[in-house]
Amino acid sequence: MYVHLKNIYGSASESEGATGEEYDNVNLIVLGVITWAAVFVFIRRIFSKRSLGFCTRIVSTIHAISGVILASLCVEDWSCPLCPLATTPSPRQAASLGYFIYDLMISCLFGDGSSFDNIFHQLICIVGIAAGFAELNFEYNCVSVQVAAIFILESSTPFLHARELLREVGYRDTYLNLAADMTFALIFSVARMVAGLYLLFVILSANNPILIKAMAVGLQLVGAFWFYKIVKMVKYKLTKTREKVGLASTSRRTAKLD
DSSP states (O other), rough: OOOOOOTHHHHHHHHHHHHHHHHHHHHHHHHHHHHHHHHHHHHHHHHTOOHHHHHHHHHHHHHHHHHHHHHHHOSSOTTTOSSSOOOOOOHHHHHHHHHHHHHHHHHHHHOOOOHHHHHHHHHHHHHHHHHHGGGGGGOOOOOOHHHHHHHHHHHHHHHHHHHHHHHTTTTSSSSHHHHHHHHHHHHHHHHIIIHHHHHHHHHHHOOOOOHHHHHHHHHHHHHHHHHHHHHHHHHHHHHHHHHHHHHHHHHHHHHOOO
């Protein structure tokens, strides 16, 4: 992943090699879309009695876990996670790009209830990762920050989907569901509003293409909007839990008096 191209346009042979690389990348991306679609069909067959959203969330969870693991494996030194700066995208980014394209197709074709902000988030991810495969982008050191972005974006996703999966299997308004809510809120807040802001600073202060900078700002704005919604959700959940505990306590005291 950390191979630096010395001169893309230096010779005809290098140009042919770059063209071959482009075809390989396109093939990997197409293969990624097909693979994720096949995973969805497989999951859909297993959970045929569940909703479409249930199945898409399982696929999304699989991508999130694999994305976080692969992004972690890319780190050579955890004291400086973005070092060394890489210019050449890898098949790992192609797999993630394939997933986001598949996810957008699911949202548009089947109408799985995705909101505008979620579709906007998917589009930003697609354009941002695709920029890493653009030929002109080899002059910049932005692939490392793209891998870091995948790690940050997907770190809270399993807990996000766990909330909805638990509700569908009958654990709505339980302490297990509350634990998933609070864990998601905590990880999202740290990842998006702390690590995400730092990554945004790194991207904006470095010599990155304007497209990469615009995508980074867009992702952070979406993250900030979701953070606002999460704060409201946490406040509602805690208030509801306190009321539930209070009612239970009152019922016990009333029962003792009777």
